[in-house]
Amino acid sequence: MTAFLKTIGTLGLLLLAFPINFTIVFVSLIISWIIAPFSQKKVAKNPKKVLLTGGKMTKALQLARCFDNAGHGVILVETDKYWLSGHRFSKAVQGFYTVPAPEKDPAGYYQGLLNIVQKENIDIFIPVSSPVASYYDSVAGTLLRPYCEIMHFEPDTTKMLDDKFELCQQAQTLGLSAPQAFLITDPQEILDFDFKNNPGRKYLLKSIQYDSVSRLDMTKLPFEGMEDYVKNLPITKDNPWTMQEFITGKEYCTHSTVRKGKIRLHCCSESSPFQINYQHIEKPEIYAWVETFVKELNLSGQISFDFIQSEDGTVYPIECNPRTHSAITMFYNHPGVADAYLNDGENEEQPITPLADSKPTYWLYHEVWRLTGIRSLSDFQAWIKKITTGTDAIFQINDPLPFFMNPHWQISLLLAQNLSKLKNWVKIDFNIGKLVEMGGD
Numbered sequence: 496m497t498a499f500l501k502t503i504g505t506l507g508l509l510l511l512a513f514p515i516n517f518t519i520v521f522v523s524l525i526i527s528w529i530i531a532p533f534s535q536k537k538v539a540k541n542p543k544k545v546l547l548t549g550g551k552m553t554k555a556l557q558l559a560r561c562f563d564n565a566g567h568g569v570i571l572v573e574t575d576k577y578w579l580s581g582h583r584f585s586k587a588v589q590g591f592y593t594v595p596a597p598e599k600d601p602a603g604y605y606q607g608l609l610n611i612v613q614k615e616n617i618d619i620f621i622p623v624s625s626p627v628a629s630y631y632d633s634v635a636g637t638l639l640r641p642y643c644e645i646m647h648f649e650p651d652t653t654k655m656l657d658d659k660f661e662l663c664q665q666a667q668t669l670g671l672s673a674p675q676a677f678l679i680t681d682p683q684e685i686l687d688f689d690f691k692n693n694p695g696r697k698y699l700l701k702s703i704q705y706d707s708v709s710r711l712d713m714t715k716l717p718f719e720g721m722e723d724y725v726k727n728l729p730i731t732k733d734n735p736w737t738m739q740e741f742i743t744g745k746e747y748c749t750h751s752t753v754r755k756g757k758i759r760l761h762c763c764s765e766s767s768p769f770q771i772n773y774q775h776i777e778k779p780e781i782y783a784w785v786e787t788f789v790k791e792l793n794l795s796g797q798i799s800f801d802f803i804q805s806e807d808g809t810v811y812p813i814e815c816n817p818r819t820h821s822a823i824t825m826f827y828n829h830p831g832v833a834d835a836y837l838n839d840g841e842n843e844e845q846p847i848t849p850l851a852d853s854k855p856t857y858w859l860y861h862e863v864w865r866l867t868g869i870r871s872l873s874d875f876q877a878w879i880k881k882i883t884t885g886t887d888a889i890f891q892i893n894d895p896l897p898f899f900m901n902p903h904w905q906i907s908l909l910l911a912q913n914l915s916k917l918k919n920w921v922k923i924d925f926n927i928g929k930l931v932e933m934g935g936d
Contacts, residue, residue, distance in 0.1 A: 498919035502910050505923070509907055512860075516899050523895035534893075539566030543837060544616055546570050546608075546643070548632065549623030551577040551905065551928035553858070553888050554819045556585060556897055557827060558623060558836075563587035565833035570615050572608070579908045580928065581900030586893075590615060597631035605635050612642050619644040621797075621836065624818040625927075626705035629653050632818075646836060648796045648817055656798065656817040659701050660737040666812055669791050671784055674803075674811045675740035680732045682725045688738070690717045697741040700725075701814075704734060715741055739813065744805040746813075747778060750820035751785055751800075751846075752835055756793040758786055758846040760835040762822050766801065771926050772881075773822045773888075774855035775848060781810050821926055824856040824888040825849040855885040860902055860925045888926070901925060 545562050549555040550573035559569040559582070571588045573580050574596040583591035594607030612620065620639050622632035624647075633653040636645035648656065655661045659676065666673035675693075679685060679700070690696075697715040714724065716738070730736045748770065752760035763781055764773040781802050789798065799820035803811045826832050831847045840846075862882060869875050890898040906923060909930050913920055920930040 499914065499917055502914045502920075506907060506910050506914070509902055509910075512863075513903055516903060519890075520895040520899040523892045527893050527895070530893075537564060537566045539833075543567045543618040544570065546572065546612060546615070546617040546620045547623050548572045548608075548621075548628070549625060549819070550580040550582055550591065552623060552625075552821075553582075553926050553928070554821050554823050555623040556582040556587075556889065557824050558621065558819070558832070559585060559587040560891070560894065561826065561829070561832035562836075564830065567833055570611065570617065572611065574604075577905075577928070579905050581902075581905040582897050582928075584896040584900050586896075597635075598627050601631060601634070604631060605638050608635050609639060609642070612639055617643045619646060619837065621646040622818070626657075626816070626818070629657055629816075629818050646796055648794065652792070652794070653817045656815045658703055658737075659739060659814055660703060660735075662812060662815045663737075663739070665792075666788065669788060671787060672809050672811055674742050674813065677738045679730055679736045679738050682728060682730050685716065685725050685738060686722060698738045699741050700728065700736055700738055702729075702734070702736050742803040742805055742811045742813070744803045744811075747776075747781060747802045747804065747810075748820060748822055749781060749785060749800045749802065750822045751789065751798050752796075753789045753798060754795050754839045756790045756795075757840060758782075758789060759838075759840050759844075760826070760832065760848075761785070761846045762825050762849055764822050764825070769861070769922075769924075770821060771861045772855065772857050772885075773825050774885075775825050775853065777848075778804075778810075780804070780808065784810050784812070821888075825853055827856065827886070827888070827891070828853055855881070856888040857881065857885050858889065858925045859887045860923075901928065906930075 545567055547555050547558055547569060550571040555571065559571060562569050568589045569587055570590045570592065571583060572592050572594060575593045576596060578593045582588065592611050595603035597604035611617065620636065620643050624632045630650060630653050632647055633650040636647045637650065639645060655665060660678045663673040663676035699713065699715060728736070746766040747763055748766050749761065749763045751758050761782060762775050763778050764775060785800065796817065797819045799816040799818065800812050801814040803813055805811065826849055829847060829850050835847050866878065869878060887898065889901055902925065905928055906925065913930060920932045922931045924931055
């Protein structure tokens with residue numbers, strides 16, 4: 496009953512927002528129609544056909560717009576569950592396809608992508624992977640390589656980067672800073688750990704396999720009475736976790752697009768709750784760490800990190816995601832993104848970063864929800880400042896339909912599906928375009 500009422504209430508709130516959103520988008524469409532004859536679309540010297548996966552996510556929409564603005568063609572792909580992606584209505588998308596979910600039907604996923612590559616004469620495959628799909632996209636890359644260029648890592652590299660324990664081991668091998676990390680295959684190993692020999696240190700438990708819910712758990716070990724907590728965790732040899740040293744300091748997130756060990760595009764932002772606010776900040780020490788890491792491993796693909804910078808200035812990687820980061824939305828007005836993805840930069844060009852006049856990005860529906868947590872005038876003033884000085888990551892006046900279709904089609908239909916099954920959900924992620932669910936994707 497709780498799930499039913501929560502879903503009904505949320506659909507009701509979206510219905511209240513419908514006329515406001517519709518008006519904004521309708522006016523934007525009229526403005527776009529008026530100015531269209533005076534706008535000249537760029538034609539690329541060597542136009543490419545680009546295949547992007549992850550069509551439900553804002554970061555895929557952002558890349559689609561970047562390639563389209565540079566004169567390239569974009570085909571967008573999602574899994575069957577997300578056929579309702581609102582981003583398929585973007586003017587930047589020439590075609591939209593669905594394929595089976597890779598974790599459920601790997602062979603069907605690979606064959607689906609191959610069929611699209613051959614049918615659409617794709618030049619380059621750029622996966623905008625979900626955490627679950629990163630490895631499958633690496634395997635797909637090995638099968639698609641005879642037909643098009645692949646902008647993703649080899650399977651073994653992806654597994655290493657996605658493994659929070661192996662990442663720390665690899666960083667230390669390269670002489671880079673990294674937190675202490677221990678591989679845990681049985682809860683008893685935690686209870687037997689000699690915490691007394693590491694006085695003052697705290698540790699976090701993290702599932703090596705992606706878990707959309709447990710990843711939000713920031714319980715620090717050790718603490719009195721932790722036995723019940725530890726023994727209830729699903730830690731096994733087949734589902735190992737890592738116990739990672741908790742580093743105090745400021746947290747940052749990064750995205751880097753790299754080709755042949757060279758950074759072509761880079762951005763860095765202070766981390767935010769649920770990672771839905773991004774503002775570029777220059778952190779040379781973080782850039783130097785990433786530069787060394789990708790150069791030594793000669794990486795080509797998209798790589799994202801979460802870092803902690805301690806009080807003494809040392810930067811520690813706490814997680815690596817071998818895939819596109821939502822921070823790519825900070826490049827919403829940068830004309831050089833497509834070139835950074837398509838060319839090696841052999842003439843020693845500097846990597847591009849967000850433009851100096853780019854605004855911080857946010858997701859309006861998340862920000863509206865945050866109004867419920869405002870308790871003072873100063874909080875409200877800070878909220879107003881964030882909205883007026885930033886920009887919504889989905890809305891663009893010359894491409895407004897995704898802003899309407901994301902909440903009122905994509906999310907609304909997902910909620911309706913859950914309602915029909917009386918299925919619960921944890922939260923709505925408008926950025927990723929899904930409902931966060933226990934055991935979900």
